[in-house]
Amino acid sequence: MECISIFDMLKIGVGPSSSHTLGPWRAAERWIQELQDKELFTKVRQVKVHVYGSLSLTGKGHATDYAIMLGLSGADPVTIPEKDILPTVHKIQETKRIHLGAQMEIPFSPLEDICFHKKFLEFHANGLKFEAVVETGDKKSKTYYSIGGGFVVVKERKNAKKKMADFHKFPYPVENGKQLLAHCEAQGSSISSLVLKNERSLRTDKEIDTGIRSVWNTMLDCMHNGCHTHGKLPGGLNVTRRAADLNKSLLGDNYKKYKNGQSWLETIRKTKVKFRQIFKWVSCFALAVNEVNASLGRVVTAPTNGSAGVIPSVLMYYLVIENHKADFKQIKQFLLVAGEIGSIFKKGATISAAMGGCQAEIGVSSAMAAGALTELLGGSPGQVLMAAEIAMEHHLGLTCDPIGGLVQIPCIERNSMGAIKAITAAELALESNPKDAKVPLDKVVETMWETAKDMSSKYKETSEGGLAVGINMSDC
Secondary structure, three states: OOOOOHHHHOOEEEOOOHHHHHHHHHHHHHHHHHHHHOOOHHHEEEEEEEEEHHHHHOOOOOOHHHHHHHHHOOOOOOOOOHHHHHHHHHHHHHHOEEEEOOOEEEEOOHHHHEEEEOOOOOOOOEEEEEEEEEOOOOEEEEEEEEEEOOEEEOOOOHHHHHHHHOOOOOOOOOOOHHHHHHHHHHHOOOHHHHHHHHHOOOOOHHHHHHHHHHHHHHHHHHHHHHOOOOOEOOOOOOOEOOHHHHHHHHHOOHHHHHHOOOOHHHHHHOOOOOHHHHHHHHHHHHHHHHHHHOOOOEEEOOOOOOOOOHHHHHHHHHHHHHOOOOOHHHHHHHHHHHHHHHHHHHHHOOOOHHHHOHHHOHHHHHHHHHHHHHHHOOOOHHHHHHHHHHHHHOOOOOOEOOHHHOOOOOHHHHHHHHHHHHHHHHHHHHOOOHHHOOOOHHHHHHHHHHHHHHOOHHHEOOOOOOHHHHOOHHHO
């Protein structure tokens, strides 16, 4: 049984895409490490990267080539200063040389040495192959697959997969919602408490808390930055940033107090919020995150970069609108539940838009947020799973059709819609008896995967269908 930590589901990285940016970046890092482990690194004289399928078709819009260059250069997506990203890429483009693994310089022309192929590899829609020519003239290659959420795998034999899966087991292993609920009932435990026990088999309490604080602080920085940055998003669509103007409008007269030194969160808490403004605030937080994501900013995959705004915006709604007394305890509780629900979808279906369309990103993130919010609002484990099911049920069949291959239209607005659906799903579940539910969470996970397999490839992050072909880029 696959053990997936909440820190696997909630990774810190650079936008705009977990599968098309963070995944290739991590694959490049991993390949460099493998060359070093095999004592081949210092013998490398030339490098070429082949990108396939969805990675190729929307790679330019998702900065896949940038990610590959940065990964080969030894930069870390968690720690690289955002201001250094473009200068590093531009230097490689101009000099046609790369500082491989931050250790040695070799010739590298991005236009010639990163090759985009429309062909799909059999194992997964997001494939990329790294090739190195060593000093003897021999070629050494390795193929990786970016399977969504920043996860990177190689195609292995079944017995190798089983060996890896058996390497570590949680004390309360969970493959699906039914098993999760059974553990909670047997232990008399909430979902967050059970997940924490599993996490403790991997890390100390201090490490868990440090990791969760880092995740939340990244989310918070992302929302703050997005709510205070004006202008156009990069990429050629000329999309205007909206979060900053919306933030200023919602703060109203209190905006001056904030500008005079009062903290942003405290200012929001002290701002009178009417019913209509609640969802405006939720949308503002979601838009802010995904505007940062679209600008090569640092975000948290939740479970992907394209859906990074749903979870922080729903948690922010709880912290600054629903419960002003909430603190780290509630933040931790929320993220533990969200991560566990996300792992159930990853195990039973997919979190990759290239495999399942946008239902695999926004749909899953909405389910994660709905379940987590339900527990914070006092819901039982059964109601938590019910909320997750409701949220996903109303995202089934959602296509991934990014215009220009950019994570902007319709992606950014979909985050605000996913967040609002999550809140609604939580409220519906809290007023319901889980025993009366006609559709269990596991059934909606199964249905989502069946829908994904039936969905045409042109609606799976290829920009070959839907809005992606209905809008003329030259008109933007």
